[in-house]
Amino acid sequence: MDDATIARHRLATRLVSAVAEHGEHLPTPLVVVDLDAFDANAADLVRRAGGTPVRVASKSLRVPALVARALATPGFQGVLGYSLREALWLLEHGISDDILVAYPTVDLESLSRLVASPSAAAAITLMVDEVAHLDVVDAVRASKAVQVRVAIDVDAGLRMASQHVGPKRSPLYDAGAVVNLAAEIARREGFQLVGVMTYEGQVAGVPDDVPGQRARSAVVRRLKQASVSQLGSRRAEIARALEPFGPLQLWNAGGSGSIETSSQDPVVTEVSAGSGLLVPGLFDHYQSFRPRPAAFFGVPVTRRPSADVATVHGGGLIASGPVGEDRAPIPWAPPGLRLTGLEGAGEVQTPLTGHPASSLRIGDLVWFRHAKSGELFEHTNTAHLLSGERLVDSVPTYRGSGQSF
Incomplete structure (x- = not known):
C-alpha cells in the first residue's frame, strides 16, 4: 500500500471518528474542511x-x-x-x-x-x-x-x-x-x-x-x-x-x-x-508542488443493489468547464471506490464499485472530492471544520450567509 492510499485510509478514520462524535445526525451532503x-x-x-x-x-x-x-x-x-x-x-x-x-x-x-x-x-x-x-x-x-x-x-x-x-x-x-x-x-x-x-x-x-x-x-x-x-x-x-x-x-x-x-x-x-488552499481534484498532479486535499463532501449509502455495488444518495456535484470525466467528483474515502461508466455521479443517486463497496452498509458515509474548489460550497449552507479527529466548528458558506454571488 503506497503512502497516498495510507493517507486516504487515515482520512477516512478521522472523518468517521469526527462524525460519530456528533451522533451521525449531521445533514448531508456533509461538507468538511480539514484545517x-x-x-x-x-x-x-x-x-x-x-x-x-x-x-x-x-x-x-x-x-x-x-x-x-x-x-x-x-x-x-x-x-x-x-x-x-x-x-x-x-x-x-x-x-x-x-x-x-x-x-x-x-x-x-x-x-x-x-x-x-x-x-x-x-x-x-x-x-x-x-x-x-x-x-x-x-x-x-x-x-x-x-x-x-x-x-x-x-x-x-x-x-x-x-x-x-x-x-x-x-x-x-x-x-x-x-x-x-x-x-x-x-x-x-x-x-x-x-x-x-x-x-x-x-x-x-x-x-x-x-x-x-x-x-x-x-x-x-x-x-x-x-x-x-x-x-x-x-x-x-x-x-x-x-x-x-x-x-x-x-x-x-x-x-x-x-x-x-x-x-x-x-x-x-x-x-x-x-485552489491551492483546498486542493480540488483538478489540482492533482503538478510537478512543482504536492499539496494536501483539504475539502471533502460526504453522502450516505442508501442502497445495495448487489453484493459488489453500493449506491449513495446524491453525489453529482459536477464542476464547470469543458464537459469531461475530470469534472466529476472523485470518490476518495474509503479508497478504492469508483464511479460506474453508465451512471457516473448522479443528482440523487451514485452507484459505486470497487473492493470497499462490498463492505459498506446502509447509512455509511462515502467521502468525495470536488473537481473544483469553491464550487463545492454552493451546494451547502454550512462547512464543518475538522482538526485532528474532531469537528471543531461549523461555519456558514456564502450561501449559508444568504448570499449568492
Whole structure:
C-alpha cells in the first residue's frame, strides 16, 4: 500500500471518528474542511511565493471564515474577489479592506453603492480592459468626487503564430493597447489607475505531471516554459510603457499552480492563490508542488443493489468547464471506490464499485472530492471544520450567509 492510499485510509478514520462524535445526525451532503491540511497548504503557498505577498482568491473558497483564516496567515495580503457585490459584502463584514475584483463588472446597483462611498472606493479596485467598462461606471454617478480605483487586465496567454494558448479574458495584449487604455483612464476625471493584472491560467491551472500521460505532460511543461519566458518579456515591456503614468501600486499575477514563476518576475508585486488552499481534484498532479486535499463532501449509502455495488444518495456535484470525466467528483474515502461508466455521479443517486463497496452498509458515509474548489460550497449552507479527529466548528458558506454571488 503506497503512502497516498495510507493517507486516504487515515482520512477516512478521522472523518468517521469526527462524525460519530456528533451522533451521525449531521445533514448531508456533509461538507468538511480539514484545517490541518488547509493550514499546511497555506504555509506552503507562502513558502513557494518566496516573500511575494499572496492575495487570497475568494472564488476558490466562498466561506467567509476560510477567507479570514487565510488572511490571518503571515504572507497573505488582501482578497482577489470575483464580483463587486461580493467585494462590498466582504468589506461591510470586516473581512478585508483590500479587495481587487478580478473580473470587470456591469452590476449597476453595486457600482452605484461603490461611487457613493469614499471608504468602499478606497478599499476596492475594479478590473477593466476596455473603455466601455469606464463608461458603465460613469453612467451611475452624478459626481466624480469619489475616485474609483481601477486595474488593467492584460491578456497573459501564449501566442504562437496564429494560436493563442490561455484563458480568453482581456482583449489587451501588446504594450500599445495597454497604454491607450491607461491614457483614457488618466484623461477621465474620477478614475485612478493603480495596477495591472496578468493571469497566466495556462500555467497556473493545468496539471503537468499526470500519471499515464507522460507525453502530454511533457508537452504541457514545454508550453508552460515558453509562456513564462514570453510573458516575462512582455510584462517588462508593458511596465516600461506605463512609467509615464506614475508608479503602480500593484501588479497581480499567477495562481496556485504558477506561484514560483510568477513571484520570480521582478515586475510582479503580488500573486494570487485559492485552489491551492483546498486542493480540488483538478489540482492533482503538478510537478512543482504536492499539496494536501483539504475539502471533502460526504453522502450516505442508501442502497445495495448487489453484493459488489453500493449506491449513495446524491453525489453529482459536477464542476464547470469543458464537459469531461475530470469534472466529476472523485470518490476518495474509503479508497478504492469508483464511479460506474453508465451512471457516473448522479443528482440523487451514485452507484459505486470497487473492493470497499462490498463492505459498506446502509447509512455509511462515502467521502468525495470536488473537481473544483469553491464550487463545492454552493451546494451547502454550512462547512464543518475538522482538526485532528474532531469537528471543531461549523461555519456558514456564502450561501449559508444568504448570499449568492
